[in-house]
Amino acid sequence: MSSRSDGLQVENLRVDVAGAGFDVVADVGFSVAPGTALGIVGESGSGKTTVAMALLGFARPGTTIVSGSVCIGGVDILALDESKLRSTRGRLVSYVPQNPSRALSPGMRVGRQIQEMADEHLSRSAAKDDSAALAALTAAQLPPDRETARRYPHQLSGGQQQRVAIAMALVCEPKLIVMDEPTTGLDVLTQKRLLGVIDGLRGRRDTCIVYISHDLGVVRELVDHVAVMYGGRIMEHAPVAELFRSPRHPYTRRLLEAIPRVNRPAGRLRGIAGYPVEPRNRPPGCPFTSRCEYRVERCGHEMPPGFGDGDHVTRCWRVSELPSLDAVSALLGGGTMLEIPSRADSEPLLRVDELVAGYRTRGRLARKRGTKVAVDRVSFALQPGQCLAVVGESGSGKTTLARCIAGLHDPFSGTIEYHGETLPGLSRRRPAAMRRRIQIVFQDPDSSLNPSMTVGAIIRRPLVQFFDLERSEQSRRVGELLERVHLSSSMASRLPRDLSGGEKQRVAIARAIAAEPELLVCDEITSALDVAVQASILELLEELRVSTAMSMLFVTHDLAVVRTIADSVLVMREGAVRELAQRETLFTAPRDEYTKLLLAAAPDLHDGDYPRWGLDESRELVSTGA
Amino acid sequence: MPVRGLRFKASRLGRLNLTPNARIGVVLFLLPVAIAIFGPFFAPYAPDEIIGNAFAAPSQHHLLGLDFVGRDVLSRFLWGGRTAIFIALIGTALGYTLGVVIGLLSAHRRGWVDELFGRLTDLVLAFPALILALLLLAAFGTSIEVVVIAIVVTTAPGATRISRAAALEIVDLPYVEAAKARGERTAFITMREILPNIRRPLLVDYGLRLTAAILLVAGLSFLGLGLKAPAADWGLMIGENRVALTVQPWPVLVPTIAIACLTIGINLVLDGYRRGGVAGVLEDSAETVRVV
Numbered sequence: 001m002s003s004r005s006d007g008l009q010v011e012n013l014r015v016d017v018a019g020a021g022f023d024v025v026a027d028v029g030f031s032v033a034p035g036t037a038l039g040i041v042g043e044s045g046s047g048k049t050t051v052a053m054a055l056l057g058f059a060r061p062g063t064t065i066v067s068g069s070v071c072i073g074g075v076d077i078l079a080l081d082e083s084k085l086r087s088t089r090g091r092l093v094s095y096v097p098q099n100p101s102r103a104l105s106p107g108m109r110v111g112r113q114i115q116e117m118a119d120e121h122l123s124r125s126a127a128k129d130d131s132a133a134l135a136a137l138t139a140a141q142l143p144p145d146r147e148t149a150r151r152y153p154h155q156l157s158g159g160q161q162q163r164v165a166i167a168m169a170l171v172c173e174p175k176l177i178v179m180d181e182p183t184t185g186l187d188v189l190t191q192k193r194l195l196g197v198i199d200g201l202r203g204r205r206d207t208c209i210v211y212i213s214h215d216l217g218v219v220r221e222l223v224d225h226v227a228v229m230y231g232g233r234i235m236e237h238a239p240v241a242e243l244f245r246s247p248r249h250p251y252t253r254r255l256l257e258a259i260p261r262v263n264r265p266a267g268r269l270r271g272i273a274g275y276p277v278e279p280r281n282r283p284p285g286c287p288f289t290s291r292c293e294y295r296v297e298r299c300g301h302e303m304p305p306g307f308g309d310g311d312h313v314t315r316c317w318r319v320s321e322l323p324s325l326d327a328v329s330a331l332l333g334g335g336t337m338l339e340i341p342s343r344a345d346s347e348p349l350l351r352v353d354e355l356v357a358g359y360r361t362r363g364r365l366a367r368k369r370g371t372k373v374a375v376d377r378v379s380f381a382l383q384p385g386q387c388l389a390v391v392g393e394s395g396s397g398k399t400t401l402a403r404c405i406a407g408l409h410d411p412f413s414g415t416i417e418y419h420g421e422t423l424p425g426l427s428r429r430r431p432a433a434m435r436r437r438i439q440i441v442f443q444d445p446d447s448s449l450n451p452s453m454t455v456g457a458i459i460r461r462p463l464v465q466f467f468d469l470e471r472s473e474q475s476r477r478v479g480e481l482l483e484r485v486h487l488s489s490s491m492a493s494r495l496p497r498d499l500s501g502g503e504k505q506r507v508a509i510a511r512a513i514a515a516e517p518e519l520l521v522c523d524e525i526t527s528a529l530d531v532a533v534q535a536s537i538l539e540l541l542e543e544l545r546v547s548t549a550m551s552m553l554f555v556t557h558d559l560a561v562v563r564t565i566a567d568s569v570l571v572m573r574e575g576a577v578r579e580l581a582q583r584e585t586l587f588t589a590p591r592d593e594y595t596k597l598l599l600a601a602a603p604d605l606h607d608g609d610y611p612r613w614g615l616d617e618s619r620e621l622v623s624t625g626a
Numbered sequence: 627m628p629v630r631g632l633r634f635k636a637s638r639l640g641r642l643n644l645t646p647n648a649r650i651g652v653v654l655f656l657l658p659v660a661i662a663i664f665g666p667f668f669a670p671y672a673p674d675e676i677i678g679n680a681f682a683a684p685s686q687h688h689l690l691g692l693d694f695v696g697r698d699v700l701s702r703f704l705w706g707g708r709t710a711i712f713i714a715l716i717g718t719a720l721g722y723t724l725g726v727v728i729g730l731l732s733a734h735r736r737g738w739v740d741e742l743f744g745r746l747t748d749l750v751l752a753f754p755a756l757i758l759a760l761l762l763l764a765a766f767g768t769s770i771e772v773v774v775i776a777i778v779v780t781t782a783p784g785a786t787r788i789s790r791a792a793a794l795e796i797v798d799l800p801y802v803e804a805a806k807a808r809g810e811r812t813a814f815i816t817m818r819e820i821l822p823n824i825r826r827p828l829l830v831d832y833g834l835r836l837t838a839a840i841l842l843v844a845g846l847s848f849l850g851l852g853l854k855a856p857a858a859d860w861g862l863m864i865g866e867n868r869v870a871l872t873v874q875p876w877p878v879l880v881p882t883i884a885i886a887c888l889t890i891g892i893n894l895v896l897d898g899y900r901r902g903g904v905a906g907v908l909e910d911s912a913e914t915v916r917v918v
Contacts, residue, residue, distance in 0.1 A: 406807050427807045435809045442800035450801045452822035465808050511804065 006073065007208050008032040008055070008176050013068030015050050015059060022279050024050050024063055025232035027303075032225070034175070037202050037209035039219035039240070041255070042229035043530045044501070045276040048212050051229070052178050054078075055210060056093055057085050073175040090121030093176040094169035098184055100161035104153040110164045111149025114171050121172045132171050140167040141197045159190035163197060170201070177201070180212045187393040187557045191218075192601035198222055214530040217259045217560075217603050220244060228252045231277045231287025233303070238312040244609040246325060248314040251288045253328065256610050258535035260560035262587070262602040269564050271536020275500065286316070294318050329611040347420060348381035349551050350405070350519060355379070355414035357397075357404050358575075371412070374400040376575035378414075382519070387545065387552040389566035389583075391559060391598065397575040399443075402523045402555045406440040418519075436466040439512035443524040445504035449496040455482070455507050456492030462515040481510040485540060502533035506540070513544060520544075521553045526561060538565055559602045563587055571595050648898020655891030658884040662707025669701040673858035681867075681874040690876040693867050699877045705858035706881060710847065711888075713770060714839040717777025722832055724778065725785025730816040732786070733793035740790075747783040755780040755842060763851050773852055777839045788831050792824035826899075833896040837889045844885055860885055 013028040025047035032038045042048045050063065057077040059065050069076045072092045077085060094117075097103040105113060114133040122132060134144040140163040142148050153161055162182055169177050179198065183191040199222055201209060213219050219226060219240070226243045228236045228251065236249040247253045257270045274291040283289055289299045298317055306313035307320075316322075358373040374397040382388050392398045403409035405416060407427030416423045418437070424430050439462075442448045449458055459478045463469055469477070479489035485506040496504055505525060512520055522541070526534040542565065545552060554566060562569055562583070569586045571579040571594065579592040590596050670687075671677060675697060682692040690699035732740040750758070759776035766772045793816075796802060802819050810819075846852035847861025855862070860881035867877035 408803055408807055427809055430809070432809060435807065438807075440804065440807055442803070444800060448800040448804065450819055450823065453818070461805075461810075462808055465810065508804075515808070 006206065007034045007036075008210070009069070009071040010051075010055070011069050011071075013051065013054055013070065014066045015047075015054055015063050016066045017279060018062055018064045020280075022282070023066070023232060024279050025054075025229075027233055028068070028229075030225075030227055030234065030237060032176075032208040032210065034206040034208055035203045036225070037211055037223040039211045039213060039223035039226045040229060041213055041216050041219060041226055043214060043276050043532050045278070046229040047232035048214075048229050049180060050232070052095075052180050052210065052212050055176065055178050056089065056095055087121075090117060090172045090174065092174055093178065094172065094174040096162070096165050096169045096177065096179040096182050098181045100165040100182075101153065101158065103165055104161060106153055109150050109152055110156070111146070111151075114149070114164070114168050117168050117171045133167075136167040136171040139170050139201065140164070141193075141200070142167060157190070158186055159194055162186070162194055166197060166201075173207070175206065176208050176210065178210045178212070181214070183218060184213075188559070188598060188601045189393060191603070195222060195603070214532075215259070215603075216244075216255055216531070217605055220603065220605055220609075228255065231282055232279060233287060233315065235288065235316070236312075236314045237306075238314075242312055244605060247610055248308070248312070248319050248322070249288075249316050250292050250294050250318075250322065253325075253610065255532060256605075258532045259605065260535070260538070260558070260564045262560040262563060262599065262604045263607075269535040269538055271534075271539045272532050273536075275503075294322060325610050346384060349384045349386075349419065350382040350553075351415075351417040351420075352381070352401075352405070353379050353415045353417070355401070355404060355411050355416065357400050357409055357411035357414075373412075374575050375404065375411070378572070378575075378577050380570055380577070380580055382551055382553065384518070385545075385549050385551055386567045387554055387565055389554045389556060389562040389569045390572060391556060391562055391569060392572035393557060395574070396572040398555045398557075398572050399523055401572070402440070402521050402553060405519075405553060406438060406521050407435065408440070432466065436462075436515045437518045438521065439515050439517035439519070440521040440523065441505070441508050441512050441525045444528055445501045445508060446528075448508040449504055451496050453496075454492065455494050455496065455499070458496075458507060459492070459510050459514050462511060466515050477514070481514050482507075484513070484544070485510045486536075501529055502537065505529065505533075505537055509537075509540065509544075513548070513550075516548070517550055519551045519553065521555070523555045524557065527557065534561070541565065559587075559598055560604065571598070645898045647894050651891045651894025651896075651898060653891070654887045655895055657891075658707060658888045659711065661704060661884065662711050665704030665707060669698075669704040671698040671701040673697065673702045673705040674856045675701075681870045683874060684876060690880060691874050693863070693874075693877045694870065699863075699880070702858040702863060702877070703860070703880050703884070706860045706863055707884065709770070709853060709857070710840060710843045710859055710861060713773055713843050713852075714777065714836060717774045717843075718781050718832065718836045718839045720774070721778035721781025722785045722835060725782035726789040726821070726828065727816075728782070729786040729789030730793050730820055731812070733790045733797050734812060734816055734820070743786060744790075747786050750779065750783040751787075755838065756845060759842060759846060760849075760851070763846070768851050768854070770853070773843060773846060776846075777842060780842065781835050781839065784835060785828075785831070789824065789828060792827050793820050796820050796823055830896050830900050833892050833899075837892050840885065840888060 009031040011029045014026040015024045016022065017024060028051055030038060040048045040051060050060065053060055054065055055070055057070065057080065065078060068078065070078050075088065075092060077088065077092065080088060104110065111130070111133060114136055115130060118132045130149070133149070137144040137148060142160065142163050153164070156164065166182070182198070183194050186194065195218070198209070198211070201207065209223070211219055211223055216226070223240055226238060226240050227234045228249065230251050236243065236247065236252045243252065244256070247256055254270065254272045258272065260269055272291055277287045277290065283300045285298070285300045285302045286292070286304060289295050292299065296318065304315045304317045306315050308314050355375055355378045356373060357375040358371055361370050361372055376397070378401060380388065390398045390401060400409055404411050404425070407423070407425070407430055410425035418434065423434065427435055456475070456478050459481055460474050463474045463477055478492055482489045482491055487503060487506055487510070496507070499507065526537050529537065538561065541552070544550070554562070556562060566583050568580070568582050570577060571592065573594050579586065579590065579595045581591070586595065587599070590599060676695055677698060678688070678692045678696045680692065680694050680696045682688065682696065684691040688698050688700065690703065693699050693702065728743050732743050753761070758780055759773070762776045762779065763772055797820065802815060805815050805819050843852055844861030844864070847859045848865035850862070850865060853859040853862055863881045864878050867874070871878050
């Protein structure tokens with residue numbers, strides 16, 4: 001049916017760190033038939049973006065493509081020289097970047113930017129009118145009119161910008177479209193819409209799609225085949241339904257176990273212990289060896305070949321001996337979440353009443369001055385030891401609410417009571433004891449830590465601030481805190497730039513719990529992290545909650561995460577509370593229309609997918625009056 | 627303990643990646659500085675000793691000839707760097723410290739503090755540096771103290787501007803917010819959380835201000851408003867002897883070259899440091915590539 005020259009064939013691809021003698025990715029080979037889509041999935045550092053770049057004939061600075069071939073429609077683009085490559089790129093292959101706001105030129109109308117692609121690559125007659133551009137807009141589900149084309153990027157929302165980027169990728173009708181995490185950073189509803197757009201591209205115009213993601217859950221609906229990468233190798237390659245129903249590689253299984261599920265009562269998430277392997281110290285054998293629970297002697301020395309039939313290939317020595325999936329599922333599902341007894345009768349730890357907060361818009365002219373309300377008359381109570389999740393899209397005011405509670409934002413009106421005591425708006429007006437009891441962890445791990453302080457100095461600071469301790473005692477506690485967040489105490493002397501995103505977030509958590517808080521405010525703390533890292537951070541929080549009995553205010557846009565961690569949920573939209581309910585009530589019987597919309601939009605796995613947690617194993621609903 | 631602290635500070639300046647240009651810069655910069663510091667020990671005559679005819683040509687005994695009243699040019703040159711460089715260093719250091727403190731406070735506190743110092747900065751920056759210096763000298767008389775004050779006044783507003791702008795990019799970052807939420811003092815937030823992270827642009831800017839100050843001191847001396855007449859000073863030498871440039875060029879040429887070396891040298895070193903910053907970033911990205 002499809003001849004050898006159609007679609008995409010990658011063979012034996014290897015990319016090295018220039019001059020260092022070790023590879024970033026090696027042994028990578030796959031093919032994608034025209035009209036189908038392949039998902040490449042892996043943690044950050046797995047080499048998936050390196051492969052994506054190689055598909056464009058491009059190696060990131062510091063790396064070189066050493067060997068292999070990338071044939072698109074019969075043309076090996078790795079064999080082309082620079083100028084030939086440039087002229088063929090647009091028609092053979094195009095790229096949809098992760099961050100459209102940076103990929104679009106801010107000073108150019110979007111229609112012009114799409115047209116520019118057409119002018120560059122299409123024959124003159126085809127490019128003369130704007131029909132190609134309009135067709136691309138239609139395919140990206142943007143209104144194909146001049147109105148849209150005349151907009152500047154800043155006049156579009158994040159989702160629309162990404163659709164413009166997709167239109168740009170489509171306009172030359174390339175044979176291959178590479179998408180690098182195009183929905184990362186978008187909220188659920190926007191993501192849902194965008195995934196619909198991408199799904200619509202499948203099977204059209206002999207185009208094949210390679211979709212890169214760290215989240216197996218997202219690719220479930222989008223692709224026909226999945227390649228799971230780890231340590232620069234493809235570990236498992238299978239048709240999508242097959243992979244989700246019966247994953248073979250231990251790494252794939254762990255990835256699936258790390259995905260929080262919206263449509264399932266909480267099973268406990270399992271992060272993957274240890275850290276992704278670096279190219280420098282990768283063992284000669286299977287790169288997953290050090291983190292694999294099924295490893296044997298042989299794994300570390302010898303890279304396994306691909307086992308299995310033509311369609312489902314797994315690179316694991318022990319593929320035939322691994323325990324059955326149902327056995328593992330039962331083990332996982334049975335444990336479920338740790339129950340934290342709620343004391344419904346006790347007085348609430350935190351009571352927020354009719355809180356209104358926002359920003360004053362400044363302007364030289366009186367008519368431009370005014371206020372923008374971000375949090376509109378929000379009231380709720382949080383019982384000691386409980387975790388309340390605040391859920392909403394970006395712009396819903398959830399972060400402003402969290403900042404008010406942490407004392408970083410002065411509300412316009414309303415009260416925040418802590419143990420019955422009214423809290424002043426800003427932290428500097430709060431007594432030190434109060435500041436100690438409420439700690440906050442931020443979203444972006446990269447900017448949460450002072451880049452010129454060592455990890456030890458960062459964690460020591462709250463100890464200096466809130467406790468009267470000897471210096472040696474401080475150092476001892478720093479080491480202890482690092483170990484509590486599962487980092488090595490030797491990390492105290494490192495600078496934040498030497499740490500991975502997940503490690504940085506652990507340090508930020510260590511800094512927060514150093515103050516021994518009663519309430520931990522978590523502002524989207526896992527949204528910048530990979531699924532597997534997210535699972536391990538959630539696991540850590542759960543553990544800390546049990547051991548310290550602290551309460552949590554967990555701000556997130558991800559409902560699936562909520563189901564694994566929260567006791568009750570507050571849904572916000574445009575500053576106002578839409579629904580406040582116990583977790584299971586909210587997930588099984590949402591009352592508010594908007595909540596239903598959010599629930600429907602959250603990507604999820606299918607019922608038959610691994611791990612198969614049975615409904616009968618669900619925990620009893622917690623019935624407490626909030 | 628003090629040794630540890632010192633090492634810590636040194637590592638904070640980052641590594642100085644010396645590009646070839648920066649190497650030239652170091653030499654160009656160190657040459658006049660060395661002359662200024664060690665020159666007087668090698669001077670064959672006292673700088674204010676009249677030993678011959680005005681504008682005598684170079685000879686075996688007077689390698690660079692004599693100046694407009696018959697003093698040895700070489701000796702005056704060897705003596706003449708100290709004061710100007712010293713004044714410029716003291717002035718810019720004081721002015722820069724003042725400016726950075728105000729800038730960091732403005733960025734951290736905002737509100738009326740920012741408003742007040744912002745307008746004040748605008749006011750001072752509205753005058754060209756030389757005019758401002760002349761104004762001060764006219765009002766308070768010509769003395770070294772007033773020259774230093776003039777440098778402080780002309781340096782501080784620029785330092786305020788750049789440190790405020792650099793700090794504004796940082797004050798809203800989560801790690802500063804975390805410090806605020808902990809209730810850290812203003813001094814800790816500005817000095818430990820903000821300042822170390824804007825050191826690179828500040829250091830580069832400081833060098834430029836130092837250059838400007840050296841030129842300002844030289845310019846004032848040239849106009850006869852800096853150091854008093856019998857004193858040996860490069861700027862003064864240029865001014866005093868410029869009438870006979872065609873007859874006896876050395877007393878003008880040599881100090882001019884020295885000042886040029888100094889300023890060009892500083893600029894080349896800073897340029898290297900700035901690029902070193904870029905190289906540092908590249909290094910970081912190579913690091914991530916390696917991790918990937």
